[in-house]
Amino acid sequence: MPRRAGAPEVNAGSMADIAFLLLIFFLVTTTIETDAGLDRMLPPIEPPEEDVIIKQKNIFQVLINKNGQLLADDNIIGLKELRVKAMDFLDNNGDGTCTYCKGKKDAESSDNPTKAIISLKNDRETKYGTYITVQNEIVGAYNDLRNREAQRLYGQDFTDMEATYLNPETPSGVRDELKEKVKRIQDLFPQKFSEAETSTSN
Known part of the structure; x- marks a missing residue:
């Protein structure tokens, strides 16, 4: 009886074709998520022609330390308080020139919405999630006040109007009407939101 030489060889000639087809399949069917990014406009490179004098009371300073704690106008506050305090600052109407404002007219706070500036500064070690959450609360303060005025003037929220206006399918x-x-x-409560240079904790 003849002796066998060994097990038959497996034909691997088509393995490269199969691997290539699998690669194409995964490339076609896989979806890659992309971040929309932050809707922020950078300041112009050219310096202003005239020096702008801003009163300290017209600046609402918000600081975030590396532990995620908030300091607003030298007072430690919680995240839930930030939106209310920002709205009170923007809507204050300290000089009495704002006819639609409903603020307390505190002489130590902002003169009117067109002069009010919110400044945000964070530590380099601040968590990204905390930074974005604080940003959202500040932008939310502007949107809440704009929604109030849009309801008064047009009977609908500003955020809905803006979303419809920006939708390319509209x-x-x-x-044109919107x-x-x-x-x-936007002119009633202009979004003057300054993001100061980050600081390094000692």
């Missing part, structure tokens, strides 16, 4: 006629309304509300 008909041009509707967008453009003036959105700009008017």
